[in-house]
Amino acid sequence: MYIPIMPGRYTHASLAIAALAALCVATGHAQDACTLRPDTLRPALSEAPPDERLFAHSLGEVRAALIFIDFPDAPGTADVAQLAPSYTNEASAWYASASRGRMSLSFTVAPRWYRMSKPSATYVNEIGKFVDVIAAAAEAINLAAGDVDFTRVTHVYIAASNHSAVNKSNAFMAPVGRGAKFDRGEIRFGAAFGSNVYRTIPTGSYPAHHLTHETLHTLGLPDLYDITIADIVQNASATGGWDPMGWVLSLGEPLVWHKRLLGWIDPPELHCVERADTAITVRESLVPAGETGAKAVAVRLDRYRVLVAEARVPRGLDSLRGPGGVLVYTVDVRVPTGRTPVRVISAAGGPAADDSSRVRRLGPLHDATLSADTGRRSRLDVPDAGVSVEVTRSSTARFDVVLLIAPRPRSAGGGMLPVHDPTRVRQ
Numbered sequence: 422m423y424i425p426i427m428p429g430r431y432t433h434a435s436l437a438i439a440a441l442a443a444l445c446v447a448t449g450h451a452q453d454a455c456t457l458r459p460d461t462l463r464p465a466l467s468e469a470p471p472d473e474r475l476f477a478h479s480l481g482e483v484r485a486a487l488i489f490i491d492f493p494d495a496p497g498t499a500d501v502a503q504l505a506p507s508y509t510n511e512a513s514a515w516y517a518s519a520s521r522g523r524m525s526l527s528f529t530v531a532p533r534w535y536r537m538s539k540p541s542a543t544y545v546n547e548i549g550k551f552v553d554v555i556a557a558a559a560e561a562i563n564l565a566a567g568d569v570d571f572t573r574v575t576h577v578y579i580a581a582s583n584h585s586a587v588n589k590s591n592a593f594m595a596p597v598g599r600g601a602k603f604d605r606g607e608i609r610f611g612a613a614f615g616s617n618v619y620r621t622i623p624t625g626s627y628p629a630h631h632l633t634h635e636t637l638h639t640l641g642l643p644d645l646y647d648i649t650i651a652d653i654v655q656n657a658s659a660t661g662g663w664d665p666m667g668w669v670l671s672l673g674e675p676l677v678w679h680k681r682l683l684g685w686i687d688p689p690e691l692h693c694v695e696r697a698d699t700a701i702t703v704r705e706s707l708v709p710a711g712e713t714g715a716k717a718v719a720v721r722l723d724r725y726r727v728l729v730a731e732a733r734v735p736r737g738l739d740s741l742r743g744p745g746g747v748l749v750y751t752v753d754v755r756v757p758t759g760r761t762p763v764r765v766i767s768a769a770g771g772p773a774a775d776d777s778s779r780v781r782r783l784g785p786l787h788d789a790t791l792s793a794d795t796g797r798r799s800r801l802d803v804p805d806a807g808v809s810v811e812v813t814r815s816s817t818a819r820f821d822v823v824l825l826i827a828p829r830p831r832s833a834g835g836g837m838l839p840v841h842d843p844t845r846v847r848q
C-alpha cells in the first residue's frame with residue numbers, strides 16, 4: 422500500500438486528536454472503552470478509528486471504475502469483458518455481506534485495454550511495485566476518459582496485463598488535491614494490480630480477493646500480516662486467515678474489531694469493558710455474524726491495547742471454516758501496518774502444525790478458537806493481559822463466555838505494557 426502524505430501535513434488535526442485523547446485520560450472520561458488513539462502525530466494506517474479526511478467512507482454507495490492497462494512490452498490479449506468479473510464480482514458480494522448492506526461497491530468497467538506510454542518496467546521498482554501509483558492511475562484515467570465518466574466514481578482500479586513487470590498490488594489514498602488528476606477532477610482512492618493476481622485458487626477469485634484487501638486500505642485498515650516475511654503462510658502467523666487484511670487466499674469475515682472501525686456493526690454488538698480497581702467478571706452470550714446480539718467483548722488493557730473475544734462459525738463468508746468457537750486476540754494501536762498490530766492468541770497454542778491444504782486455504786491459525794464442545798480447549802489464561810476467557814456453553818450459533826479481568830495496575834501510566842510483549846499463554 423502507498424500513502425502519499427508529507428510528514429507533518431496533518432500536524433494541526435493530529436494535535437487536536439492527541440489533545441482530545443490526553444483530555445480524556447486526564448479527566449478519566451475516556452470517550453469509549455474501545456476507542457484507541459496512537460500517540461503519533463502522523464496519521465497512518467493503524468487500528469485507530471480511520472481519519473475521515475484521509476480515508477474513503479465505509480458507509481453508503483462506493484462507485485468505482487476498473488481500467489485494464491497494458492504496455493508496449495506486455496500487450497493485453499484477454500477479453501476485458503470476460504476478465505473484469507474476476508476482479509469485481511466477489512469483491513462486491515463481500516462488501517455487501519460483510520457490511521450487512523451498509524456499504525456497496527459497484528463498478529464501471531472501461532471497455533478495452535488502454536496502452537500505457539512506456540515499457541512496464543519503467544513504472545515499477547525492483548519488486549514490481551508501482552513507484553508512483555497515483556501517476557500511473559492518472560495516465561490510465563486520461564487514456565480512458567473518453568469511455569468512462571470519472572466524475573461519477575471515487576475509486577479507480579488499474580489492472581495491468583499479465584506478463585508485465587507490474588507484480589504487486591498497491592493501494593493509494595490521497596488527501597484532497599494530491600490525487601490522480603484529470604481535466605474534470607481528481608481520484609483520491611484506488612489500487613493497482615499486476616501479474617501477481619493472475620493465479621487460480623480453489624477458494625474464490627484471486628483478483629477479487631486482492632481488490633477487497635486493497636479497498637479496505639482505502640477505508641483506513643492496516644495490514645495484519647508481517648510485511649518483513651515473504652512466505653504467505655509464515656507472514657500470517659499473527660492473525661492467520663481471520664481477517665482479509667492478513668490473508669487473501671480465502672476471503673472470510675473481517676474481525677468484529679474492524680467492523681466497528683468501519684461502522685458495520687452497532688455499538689451494542691461489541692461490548693466494551695474498562696478494567697476496574699477490583700477484579701471483575703463479565704458474562705456474555707456471543708453470536709456470530711448473521712445473528713442478533715453481541716458479537717464480541719473487548720477489554721481495554723491500557724491506553725493502547727484491547728483484548729477481544731468474538732464468535733466465529735462456518736457460515737456465510739466464513740463457510741469454509743471448521744468448527745465454530747470464540748476467537749481471542751489483542752489489538753495494539755501503536756503497532757504500524759504490516760508489523761502485526763493484531764495478534765490472535767491460539768487455543769491450540771500456536772500456528773497449526775500441519776502444512777495441509779487446510780492451512781493453505783484458511784491460514785495457519787485455523788484451529789485457534791475456544792469452544793465448550795468435547796475435545797476442544799474451552800479456556801485461555803493470558804497472564805500478560807490479566808484476562809482469562811472461558812467458553813462455558815457452545816451451540817452452533819451462540820457461545821456463553823466468562824471473562825475474568827484482573828484489577829487495573831496501580832503503577833503510573835495505567836499499566837502500559839510493552840509493544841508486542843510475547844503474550845504468554847498458560848495452557
Ligand SMILES: [Zn+2]
Nearest residue numbers: 422634638644
Ligand atoms: Zn495490504
